[in-house]
Amino acid sequence: LDQEKMNQAQERLDSLTKPPGSLGKLEEIAVKLAGITGELFPKVDHKAHIVMAADHGVVAEGVSAFPQEVTTQMVYNFLNGGAAVNVLAKQMAAEVTIVDIGVVNELEAENLVIKKVKAGTDNLAQGSAMSRQEARAALEVGIEVGKDLISQGANLIGTGEMGIGNTTASSAILATITDLSLDEIVGYGTGIDEAGLKKKKQVITQSLAVNQPQVDDGIDILAKVGGLEIAGMAGVMLVAAANRVPVIVDGLISGAAALIAKKLKPQVTGYLISSHKSVEPGHIKIYDLLGLKPLLDLDMRLGEGTGAVLSMNLVEAATKIISDMATFEEAQIIIE
Amino acid sequence: LDQEKMNQAQERLDSLTKPPGSLGKLEEIAVKLAGITGELFPKVDHKAHIVMAADHGVVAEGVSAFPQEVTTQMVYNFLNGGAAVNVLAKQMAAEVTIVDIGVVNELEAENLVIKKVKAGTDNLAQGSAMSRQEARAALEVGIEVGKDLISQGANLIGTGEMGIGNTTASSAILATITDLSLDEIVGYGTGIDEAGLKKKKQVITQSLAVNQPQVDDGIDILAKVGGLEIAGMAGVMLVAAANRVPVIVDGLISGAAALIAKKLKPQVTGYLISSHKSVEPGHIKIYDLLGLKPLLDLDMRLGEGTGAVLSMNLVEAATKIISDMATFEEAQIIIE
Numbered sequence: 296l297d298q299e300k301m302n303q304a305q306e307r308l309d310s311l312t313k314p315p316g317s318l319g320k321l322e323e324i325a326v327k328l329a330g331i332t333g334e335l336f337p338k339v340d341h342k343a344h345i346v347m348a349a350d351h352g353v354v355a356e357g358v359s360a361f362p363q364e365v366t367t368q369m370v371y372n373f374l375n376g377g378a379a380v381n382v383l384a385k386q387m388a389a390e391v392t393i394v395d396i397g398v399v400n401e402l403e404a405e406n407l408v409i410k411k412v413k414a415g416t417d418n419l420a421q422g423s424a425m426s427r428q429e430a431r432a433a434l435e436v437g438i439e440v441g442k443d444l445i446s447q448g449a450n451l452i453g454t455g456e457m458g459i460g461n462t463t464a465s466s467a468i469l470a471t472i473t474d475l476s477l478d479e480i481v482g483y484g485t486g487i488d489e490a491g492l493k494k495k496k497q498v499i500t501q502s503l504a505v506n507q508p509q510v511d512d513g514i515d516i517l518a519k520v521g522g523l524e525i526a527g528m529a530g531v532m533l534v535a536a537a538n539r540v541p542v543i544v545d546g547l548i549s550g551a552a553a554l555i556a557k558k559l560k561p562q563v564t565g566y567l568i569s570s571h572k573s574v575e576p577g578h579i580k581i582y583d584l585l586g587l588k589p590l591l592d593l594d595m596r597l598g599e600g601t602g603a604v605l606s607m608n609l610v611e612a613a614t615k616i617i618s619d620m621a622t623f624e625e626a627q628i629i630i631e
Numbered sequence: 632l633d634q635e636k637m638n639q640a641q642e643r644l645d646s647l648t649k650p651p652g653s654l655g656k657l658e659e660i661a662v663k664l665a666g667i668t669g670e671l672f673p674k675v676d677h678k679a680h681i682v683m684a685a686d687h688g689v690v691a692e693g694v695s696a697f698p699q700e701v702t703t704q705m706v707y708n709f710l711n712g713g714a715a716v717n718v719l720a721k722q723m724a725a726e727v728t729i730v731d732i733g734v735v736n737e738l739e740a741e742n743l744v745i746k747k748v749k750a751g752t753d754n755l756a757q758g759s760a761m762s763r764q765e766a767r768a769a770l771e772v773g774i775e776v777g778k779d780l781i782s783q784g785a786n787l788i789g790t791g792e793m794g795i796g797n798t799t800a801s802s803a804i805l806a807t808i809t810d811l812s813l814d815e816i817v818g819y820g821t822g823i824d825e826a827g828l829k830k831k832k833q834v835i836t837q838s839l840a841v842n843q844p845q846v847d848d849g850i851d852i853l854a855k856v857g858g859l860e861i862a863g864m865a866g867v868m869l870v871a872a873a874n875r876v877p878v879i880v881d882g883l884i885s886g887a888a889a890l891i892a893k894k895l896k897p898q899v900t901g902y903l904i905s906s907h908k909s910v911e912p913g914h915i916k917i918y919d920l921l922g923l924k925p926l927l928d929l930d931m932r933l934g935e936g937t938g939a940v941l942s943m944n945l946v947e948a949a950t951k952i953i954s955d956m957a958t959f960e961e962a963q964i965i966i967e
Contacts, residue, residue: 319930332785594655621713
């Protein structure tokens with residue numbers, strides 16, 4: 296991060312016609328963007344949102360309210376522009392890129408980026424979700440997709456996902472990395488009931504016992520209890536940071552990806568921007584671990600990166616504040 | 632509120648390609664808008680933001696970090712487009728209307744709506760801030776300004792204000808209406824220090840003792856410990872509700888106006904939409920009293936309606952979700 300530009304940004308913000316700090320997190324974002332981009336007046340006029348889609352073998356354990364087939368059906372819904380993330384991205388003028396990084400079914404469509412590493416993970420309750428090589432390959436997919444978008448000019452990237460069963464994998468990642476109890480971490484996902492919640496916790500406990508993921512080895516965690524789309528999002532975050540492009544963390548699953556990215560490259564957190572506070576209990580713990588605070592409090596629990604897309608507007612607002620507001624001097628306002 | 636349209640909206644939301652309720656407060660807004668407008672697919676394509684400006688005699692007590700002159704200077708800053716609210720409103724494509732409803736100085740400008748009821752309130756620590764007649768006249772100004780904008784097609788209205796000293800008046804209103812202690816209500820405003828905070832609480836205590844505002848009489852509260860811009864915003868809320876136009880509550884001061892509007896017409900709360908959670912401690916209590924929950928958590932404390940303007944984008948998102956998303960049937964997604 297460019298500390299000098301961050302200081303300049305802070306100085307400029309304090310000269311604008313408002314009480315110092317009164318725009319709260321918008322000002323923090325403006326300072327962070329200066330550090331990320333090395334520019335005092337960065338633009339976020341080319342917004343790109345990436346949805347990574349993959350399946351999870353663990354659905355065999357009955358951890359989700361929806362059948363696995365829904366991953367495939369929702370990918371086609373994304374491609375047809377009918378999902379929540381499409382509607383919100385259109386409103387924010389963000390381009391959406393859909394990536395098949397590991398859906399069970401063979402998919403075909405002109406506007407789908409097909410980079411399938413594996414046709415869904417294996418059941419993490421019975422063994423490793425994937426091999427180390429596959430985890431690395433999935434990270435690499437994220438890096439490639441991110442790099443492509445950045446080379447096309449993307450200056451703000453959102454991360455989202457689709458994958459029935461992926462709150463289970465994400466909760467297992469969080470349980471591995473922290474000392475939190477499963478009661479503090481595990482939520483209802485897309486809508487399981489109490490019996491389902493109990494089952495989900497049992498499955499996660501079992502997966503940790505069976506796999507013994509190594510807390511200091513991000514690839515090991517990813518391979519044993521992670522997911523292909525989680526690896527892909529982590530790759531996107533790493534490549535965005537490496538190219539000094541701000542990248543937005545969405546809910547629990549995108550947050551789990553950020554934790555993995557941080558394990559692999561601790562500096563990545565400086566390039567992450569928060570979005571909403573999810574209903575999933577583990578989500579706010581992830582923000583704590585990343586040093587982030589939520590911007591939106593909308594009780595959402597949909598995924599797809601819907602929160603990330605909604606917060607693009609706030610990031611843009613931060614850029615306008617620092618560049619377009621009048622200073623006290625310009626406005627001839629004399630205080631004290 | 633149109634209960635039948637609200638039921639239809641809920642039904643439509645539950646048919647869209649997402650787990651029921653997973654878009655949280657966006658779905659609640661979509662239902663509320665259906666109730667307000669009587670339309671399943673209301674548009675918020677004509678956004679109007681109103682900034683009411685007025686001065687406060689209580690600044691003589693030293694309750695603000697800024698001198699009274701700043702109210703006037705900031706009005707000119709608004710008119711020149713240099714303030715935070717201008718920058719954010721431009722981003723949201725919202726028109727801004729600036730109203731002089733009670734600034735001490737004589738102001739002149741082509742794009743300023745001049746409807747001065749009184750050249751600033753009297754010092755509420757020494758007696759009534761204004762007469763009942765003046766409070767009614769200020770309410771009437773809000774009604775007129777709101778009516779004009781609605782007749783020009785405004786279908787979403789934001790409320791904001793400028794008035795050095797107005798967190799003191801707003802806190803006094805809140806203290807009158809609730810049993811909360813001043814420690815729970817009073818905050819640092821635009822940036823006073825600890826000594827200033829103590830002073831501010833003393834002044835509010837004194838104002839309540841001197842004036843004895845009647846808790847069941849909204850006009851009495853407004854006249855004795857309120858403000859002209861607070862009355863104006865309450866008027867805007869009343870006229871918006873009467874015309875079935877959604878109106879957005881901003882921070883502490885706009886929230887105090889909403890409490891007054893509710894005293895005068897309890898049904899008004901059905902037409903109010905929340906925005907951010909302010910740093911001012913009393914603000915979240917106001918939301919509770921209005922039955923609202925914040926959408927944005929940005930640690931802001933600027934006023935001007937900056938939070939209201941930022942949440943216009945979320946209200947618009949809610950309208951797009953209900954109208955533009957595919958249903959499960961359209962997307963041929965079969966669940967269970």
